[in-house]
Amino acid sequence: MNTLSCSSTERHPNALWFDFDWSSLIDVSPGSHLITSRNGYIHHGIYLGEQQVIHYAGMCSGFDIGPIEIIHLTHFANGRQVRVRRHMQAGFKPDVVLERALSRLGETRYRLLTNNCEHFCYWSLFGKSESPQVQDVLSHPSKAIKLIMRSWPIVMALYLPAFRKFFALN
Numbered sequence: 001m002n003t004l005s006c007s008s009t010e011r012h013p014n015a016l017w018f019d020f021d022w023s024s025l026i027d028v029s030p031g032s033h034l035i036t037s038r039n040g041y042i043h044h045g046i047y048l049g050e051q052q053v054i055h056y057a058g059m060c061s062g063f064d065i066g067p068i069e070i071i072h073l074t075h076f077a078n079g080r081q082v083r084v085r086r087h088m089q090a091g092f093k094p095d096v097v098l099e100r101a102l103s104r105l106g107e108t109r110y111r112l113l114t115n116n117c118e119h120f121c122y123w124s125l126f127g128k129s130e131s132p133q134v135q136d137v138l139s140h141p142s143k144a145i146k147l148i149m150r151s152w153p154i155v156m157a158l159y160l161p162a163f164r165k166f167f168a169l170n
Contacts, residue, residue, distance in 0.1 A: 028047055028084055029047070029049075029094055030047055030048055030049035030094055030098055031046065031047065031093075031094030031095070031097035031098050031125075032046070032047040032084050032085075032094075033045075033046060033047075033084065033085040033086075033087065033121055033125060034046070034047050034053060034076065034082055034083070034084060034085070035082070035083050035084075035085050036076065036077050036078065036080050036081065036082050036083070037080050037081070038060075038078070038080075041133060042118075042133060043055070043060065043076075043078075043117055044056075044085075044117040044118045044120070044121040045076050045117065045121065046097060046098070046101045046121055046124055046125075047073075047084075048070065048098065048101075051072055051073040051074075052070055052071070052072065052073070053070070053071055053072075053073055053076040054068065054069070054070050054101045054102065054105065055068070055069065055071065055076060055117050055120070055121075056068050056107075056110055056115075056116060056117040056119075056120045057069050057071075057110075058110045058112070058116055058117055059110070059112070060078075065108065065110045066108075066110070067105075067106050067107055067108045067110075068101075068104050068105055068106060068107045068120060069105070069106075070105065087125065087126075089126070091125040091126045092124075092125060092126070092127065097124050097125055100123070100124045100127075101120070101121075101124040104120065104124075112134075113131075113134055113138075115129070116131060116134070118130075118131040118132070118133055118134070119131050119134075
């Protein structure tokens with residue numbers, strides 16, 4: 001599957017950023033903010049160049065919490081389209097973004113609501129740890145309930161074996 005297909009631009013209603021499909025750009029520079037869809041959320045990373053991405057693995061691979069790590073772009077994409085998020089606000093220069101992101105390599109303090117992949121990217125880009133995605137869900141509880149209901153079969157398939165193993169009495 002070609003993870004870098006299609007060409008489109010999506011402007012978000014809050015006008016804080018534009019999302020560009022990777023293939024619509026000739027050059028993606030190191031320090032760019034990458035996003036890709038997952039089941040029920042958007043995953044975030046920082047492009048390092050040469051097809052490498054630094055991201056907070058978090059719970060991408062199941063119940064175990066993953067660290068901030070460097071992975072290949074195709075692994076980051078996970079079979080899905082990758083987009084480049086272009087922010088309207090000024091941030092750090094690309095070399096500073098890379099330095100900041102790499103300074104946290106190996107960190108294992110992932111927290112879904114307070115220190116996730118989006119928090120990591122915003123901190124690297126702007127020096128402020130925030131997650132508009134989390135803010136949106138918390139300000140609209142009905143969205144959170146719909147997300148849980150829609151993704152319940154996926155959550156159970158991913159985490160039930162880990163829960164059984166974790167709570168098994170030996």
